[in-house]
Amino acid sequence: QYRLFFRYHAPSKVIVFAWVNDDDTKRAYESSDDAYRVFRKMLESGHPPDDWNQLLAEARAEWLRLQRLAAGIAP
Template identity: 55%
Template sequence: MEYVELNGWKIFFHSCFLKQIAELTEKVVALKASKPNEYKGKKETKLLKAIERVIEERIATDPFNPQYRQGDTLGDEYKHWFRAKFLSQFRLFYRCSDEYKTIIIGWVNDFDTLRAYGSKTDAYKVFSGMLKAGEPPEDWDTLLTQAKKATSTTSIPGFLDNQI
């Protein structure tokens, strides 16, 4: 896919996010095949559906909503990153540009990186470390270039296609 368009916003996905989603979607597809009557109640399926809803119904509706603004958790140098909270301990991190009507989904935590204040595997701590390592990059143009490439070269059947 080149990008997803929702409510006039072009949405691109960075490879950091796509890696998480590909792994999660594979698990859900396997659950659907092995337990067709039970898979919808499994935590992996619920997480995948929640991520889709957050993107489609919340972020793409109003990406600049003040509820998505960062506090001090990532530090002042990363306040241009937004985050959507969902399912208590999950965070989806993204950047957006009103000028280009573009949203770039950067990363979402998983069951191994739940939000837990003070934990070494806390979602904010992990994402902060990723940012400091340059993955995803800080520079908007570099981030957009990488996200465009990742989005256009990656296909994840079962994600954002209403087939799960």
């Protein structure tokens, strides 16, 4: 029921996890909150970005945000 969407960049040998669905977006055929439908809408709105450098920059920013959260530091 859970889906992991990722992008792999061969020259740098890096995998970026673009999105992982949660309990609210499990796979449910024909449902408006189906994981594939939600992700398709995200792609149509430009998230995650199609450009590798932009995707990597956003992933790094999110990683830093999560690190601060885990350390108890306000964003």
